[in-house]
Amino acid sequence: MKKVSVICSLIVAVFFFQYCTKDDATTNNTTTQPVLPNTVFSYVINYPNHIQSSLALNDNTPNYNPLTNDGATLGRVLFYDKQLSKNNTISCASCHKQTEAFDDDIALSKGFNGGFTPRNSMSILNLRFYKSGKMFWDERAATLEEQVLKPIQDHVEMGLTLSELVTKVSSQSYYPALFQKAFGSLTIDTTKISYALAQFCRSIVSYQSKYDSVKQGLATFTANEAQGEQLFLTAGANTCASCHTPPMFITSTPQAAFALLDPNDLGINGQNRFKSGSLRNISNRKALFHNGSIANLQAMFTAVPGIPQHSVPPPDVARLTAFLNTLTDYTILTEPKFSDPFK
Ligand code: HEC
Ligand code: HEC
Incomplete structure (x- = not known):
């Protein structure tokens, strides 16, 4: 009889614990909203001559995804959004920190589940000047548009499937208006997510040293x-x-x-x-x-x-x-x- 009541209270405790943690996760999902300026920031810049002439020779921006201020603004929100990881703990910026020149400050970076990346993170400054557009240390991504979806699906880094990604992004109240501004439509899909992230990454150019x-x-x-x-x-x-x-x-x-x-x-x-x-x-x-x-x-x-x-x-x-x-x-x-x- 004693045993049964111990087991019963254990079961109750486990249910209670799960209920609480679920509740916490839901609260996190819905509270944080991005704060954006009333007038959109300028990401399309006329660089000084010595940079602009190099850009003319080396720019890997594809015709199908030109850089726009609204596109990069959406990209910025996605880049910093922890919703892009399985358990809402990691964003792109976790491993590409602004204060560290968009690099990480340790040899191997920690992913959503505590695992480590097999290689060192890369600084994502001046990506658009890499003529071939190939990304990663071993150039395995042919374009930046292709690259930006890889960490999201990586089982160490962010751990989502592309359909989970679309579902999670679509369920945030702040995204439809940002997609409308960036691409003239409310539809949210992986192509647009990748285009916006690539635009934001391409806008990170250092020219003020x-x-x-x-x-x-x-x-x-x-x-x-x-x-x-x-x-x-x-x-x-x-x-x-x-x-x-x-x-x-x-x-x-x-x-x-x-x-x-x-x-x-x-x-x-x-x-x-x-x-x-x-x-x-x-x-x-x-x-x-x-x-x-x-x-x-x-x-x-x-x-x-x-x-x-x-x-x-x-x-x-x-x-x-x-x-x-x-x-x-x-x-x-x-x-x-x-x-x-x-x-
Ligand atoms: C033959 C081509 C070549 C030459 C010459 C060369 N580098 Fe490199 N350098 C590379 C490559 C490729 C890497 C990345 C290699 C790796 O990670 O294993 C690298 C890495 C670096 C890094 C680290 C970059 C990072 O993001 O971690 C620095 C700093 C650097 N080189 C500076 C220099 C300096 C200074 C010189 C001249 C003394 C020089 N390199 C000569 C090709 C070269
Ligand atoms: C858990 C850490 C981590 C997260 C999260 C992460 N990255 Fe990275 N990133 C890396 C590492 C490590 C590499 C190098 C991997 C390799 O070459 O195999 C890399 C490489 C890159 C490169 C290639 C740069 C170049 O010069 O070739 C780009 C671009 C990039 N990341 C953008 C992103 C974006 C956009 C996101 C979010 C969608 C993101 N990363 C999320 C760790 C991370």
Whole structure:
């Protein structure tokens, strides 16, 4: 008799607990609304000449998905919305943090269920300057439009199916009006979700660093910075610039095998080749290279044994570092149009 009543009260307790947690989850689902400006932010920008001319040559924006202010605004909300993960705990911004130059600050990032990504997160600055449009360290996504749906479906990162995604986005009261403004229709589907996310990502362009002021004739480099730029452009058989092309310092074509020897990950076509994203704001970033094993810029230059193509004589380290520091765009780290609208 005693046993039965213990079991009964246990069952009651379990039901009560489930009821409470469900209730909490529902409350979370419905309370947070994004706060957006009355006049839409400008994401379509006329960049300074040295950036605009590079954009003309390298822009991967497809004709079917031009960047618009309303499209990027919707993309911003989606980018910061935790509803895009299975248990409403993770958004794109969890691993691509504005304060970290849209990168993560640890070697491997944590997904919705506490699991870790197999590779280091990537900074998503200046994506539109990667001519081929191929995304990820191993370039496995052919376009940015294709890429942005991958983390949502990844079983470590966000863990949704595409139909769950559409259902969740459709059930939030704030989305229909944003889709109407962005695409002229209330219909919500995966294509539009991917287009809006891609637009927001493409709008994240750094063009307000000291380097940019110098290129516009508005500032001058110190002696160390100027010598560092010369080293970057000319030193060695393969110059830094031959792989990290100015003014966005993004790889044009990932070169032959050269990088960290990593038996666990051979990158593009298993050839030990990797994409390198933009080096802008590199001084601001932590956990570098595809596996995040290099703590920061200083650690890269002084790694033992040296990383092929990336170890330089000690006197050059200070100059190259001084130059790379000029690539930091402080504005982009706090600019409201790129910030979390749910805060
Ligand atoms: C749990 C962490 C995590 C989340 C959440 C996440 N990402 Fe990422 N992101 C990564 C990692 C790790 C990589 C590199 C993966 C690889 O190359 O295999 C990456 C790579 C990318 C790239 C490729 C950049 C390049 O230069 O090739 C883009 C773009 C991107 N993410 C956008 C997004 C968007 C948009 C979302 C939300 C829909 C998102 N990410 C959610 C961790 C995350
Ligand atoms: C042969 C082409 C090549 C040359 C030359 C080269 N790099 Fe790289 N660099 C790459 C590639 C590709 C990666 C990414 C490799 C990886 O993750 O395994 C990379 C990674 C980096 C990173 C880390 C980027 C990140 O997002 O984690 C920095 C910083 C960097 N390089 C700076 C330099 C500097 C400074 C020089 C000149 C001293 C230089 N590179 C020379 C191709 C090159």
